[in-house]
Amino acid sequence: MKAFLKKEWMEWSRTGRLLILLLVFALFGIMNPALAKFTPWLMETMSDSLSDTGLVVTKTTVDAMDSWIQFYKNIPMALTVFVLICSGGFTLEYEKGTLIPVVTKGLPRRKIVASKALFLFGFWTVFYFLCAGITYGYNAYFWDNRVAENLIFAMACTWLFGVWVIALLVFFSVAAKNSPQVLLGTGGAATGVYLLGMFPKLAPVLPAKLMEGLPLLQGGTGREDYYASMAAAGGLSILCMVLAMVCFDWKRL
Amino acid sequence: MEMLVLSHVEKHFGEKQVLKDVTFSVPEHSVFGFAGQNGAGKTTAMKMVLGLLPAGGGEIFVNGMQVRYGNTPTNRFVGYLPDVPEFYSYMTPAEYLCFCGEIAGMPAKEIKNRCEELLCLVGLEKEHHRIKGFSRGMKQRLGVAQALFSRPKLIICDEPTSALDPAGRKELLDVLVSSKEQATVLFSTHILSDVERICDEIAVLHEGKIVLQGALEEVRKERKAAATELETERAEDAGKLLSAFPFLKAQGRGRLLLEETERLPEILHFLADADMPMLRIERREATLEDLYMEVVGK
Numbered sequence: 001m002k003a004f005l006k007k008e009w010m011e012w013s014r015t016g017r018l019l020i021l022l023l024v025f026a027l028f029g030i031m032n033p034a035l036a037k038f039t040p041w042l043m044e045t046m047s048d049s050l051s052d053t054g055l056v057v058t059k060t061t062v063d064a065m066d067s068w069i070q071f072y073k074n075i076p077m078a079l080t081v082f083v084l085i086c087s088g089g090f091t092l093e094y095e096k097g098t099l100i101p102v103v104t105k106g107l108p109r110r111k112i113v114a115s116k117a118l119f120l121f122g123f124w125t126v127f128y129f130l131c132a133g134i135t136y137g138y139n140a141y142f143w144d145n146r147v148a149e150n151l152i153f154a155m156a157c158t159w160l161f162g163v164w165v166i167a168l169l170v171f172f173s174v175a176a177k178n179s180p181q182v183l184l185g186t187g188g189a190a191t192g193v194y195l196l197g198m199f200p201k202l203a204p205v206l207p208a209k210l211m212e213g214l215p216l217l218q219g220g221t222g223r224e225d226y227y228a229s230m231a232a233a234g235g236l237s238i239l240c241m242v243l244a245m246v247c248f249d250w251k252r253l
Numbered sequence: 254m255e256m257l258v259l260s261h262v263e264k265h266f267g268e269k270q271v272l273k274d275v276t277f278s279v280p281e282h283s284v285f286g287f288a289g290q291n292g293a294g295k296t297t298a299m300k301m302v303l304g305l306l307p308a309g310g311g312e313i314f315v316n317g318m319q320v321r322y323g324n325t326p327t328n329r330f331v332g333y334l335p336d337v338p339e340f341y342s343y344m345t346p347a348e349y350l351c352f353c354g355e356i357a358g359m360p361a362k363e364i365k366n367r368c369e370e371l372l373c374l375v376g377l378e379k380e381h382h383r384i385k386g387f388s389r390g391m392k393q394r395l396g397v398a399q400a401l402f403s404r405p406k407l408i409i410c411d412e413p414t415s416a417l418d419p420a421g422r423k424e425l426l427d428v429l430v431s432s433k434e435q436a437t438v439l440f441s442t443h444i445l446s447d448v449e450r451i452c453d454e455i456a457v458l459h460e461g462k463i464v465l466q467g468a469l470e471e472v473r474k475e476r477k478a479a480a481t482e483l484e485t486e487r488a489e490d491a492g493k494l495l496s497a498f499p500f501l502k503a504q505g506r507g508r509l510l511l512e513e514t515e516r517l518p519e520i521l522h523f524l525a526d527a528d529m530p531m532l533r534i535e536r537r538e539a540t541l542e543d544l545y546m547e548v549v550g551k
Contacts, residue, residue, distance in 0.1 A: 010344060
């Protein structure tokens with residue numbers, strides 16, 4: 001498995017995937033406090049044109065919470081970019097036939113899935129906390145992060161949502177034949193869960209609730225409201241991984 | 254001992270039956286030619302040996318162990334060269350071979366030595382850049398190196414010479430023959446001259462069935478009898494011979510072919526009586542191509 005992990009590292013680093021994602025997540029991390037910081041200046045420059053329409057702009061004040069609001073707006077986009085860039089991780093290998101020499105040399109198929117999944121979960125964790133860390137650092141520099149309650153717990157919830165989406169990505173990468181099918185499956189499943197959230201009885205137990213971190217930061221809800229959705233996301237992620245391992249044993253390469 | 258045994262193997266793709274009761278065995282330390290037209294089912298059979306496709310029926314054994322679809326433990330005995338080998342384009346040939354050695358669980362020192370040895374053998378020792386820009390021939394050479402890397406007991410090559418130039422083809426065939434001492438070679442091809450050049454045994458697959466198999470020499474003896482070629486000095490004499498012996502086959506100006514060789518004395522009597530001058534009367538051995546055409550019914 002060490003050999004395949006080494007190969008995965010080469011693939012991530014030499015194909016540019018690592019660099020692109022690093023830049024994207026770092027950029028999002030910088031954008032969150034930057035947008036919050038520039039909001040008063042933007043409002044001021046627009047005040048003249050707004051006053052013509054009858055809107056009066058008074059003095060705008062921002063704090064770390066505005067930056068975290070931006071964070072929650074941007075992180076789904078960053079996750080989408082991550083899924084888009086990583087959607088061909090398995091399927092390109094099926095299309096080219098590069099896994100055939102690996103399998104015929106006796107490497108157990110489950111080690112292939114495990115290695116690829118390990119890199120996906122690992123880099124999601126690194127990039128996510130890089131983005132959150134940059135936002136946290138700037139927030140601490142410009143304002144005060146103490147306005148945000150349950151910060152670490154809220155961060156962990158969003159991270160877990162990403163883990164669930166990546167587990168879906170791994171499962172659909174094993175089940176599908178090409179990258180569009182992977183994106184359709186992952187996107188379809190995630191959207192389906194969002195739509196299920198429209199039923200008030202189901203919403204508290206769905207992984208989609210984990211992306212609603214602002215009420216946690218603002219102290220509107222307690223941690224206990226998220227335990228069910230955390231358990232659902234964790235359980236579904238494990239289920240996706242088990243199914244992926246079993247399906248890959250029967251996958252026609 | 255038999256290194257590979259296929260016993261009553263069947264395979265369907267939907268309604269289409271691709272392999273029908275395929276049974277043959279490959280003895281240890283032999284070079285086995287697996288011939289057949291394009292689409293005859295050679296690649297399908299090979300992929301089943303590698304556990305890459307499930308068998309619809311029958312059994313396959315490699316080195317005495319049964320092959321299972323998916324994770325088959327028999328793959329540790331096998332080195333495989335696909336028809337169009339594809340590699341990780343961001344690696345150099347040396348990195349790829351080291352990766353193969355590590356997957357096969359070889360010690361680091363042996364990996365290094367084997368890597369240098371095989372890159373020299375396939376002529377890629379000076380290629381230090383990434384595989385991305387390699388031609389198909391270069392990829393085929395690298396494919397041979399990776400197939401041989403872990404010193405497998407069975408080397409399976411799917412049309413290994415089809416992308417190579419004549420010199421490359423000869424070199425590859427020499428490599429396969431030299432591998433015979435340590436390993437058994439099964440290679441599929443539709444280039445019959447390659448089979449004649451290096452194979453000890455042959456099996457011909459046609460429309461999913463084995464239509465001819467055995468040791469190359471025995472197959473030649475058992476099958477079609479040798480023919481006799483006749484060439485008259487005067488072209489018009491060939492016409493006279495043809496009208497006297499309609500079973501002869503015209504082969505061109507003044508040339509005739511006698512397939513029923515037992516009737517040669519009759520013809521010789523006729524030639525002597527007619528005082529017909531001959532340029533050549535020559536016994537022609539049946540070539541593998543003749544046998545192949547005979548069994549595939551063309």
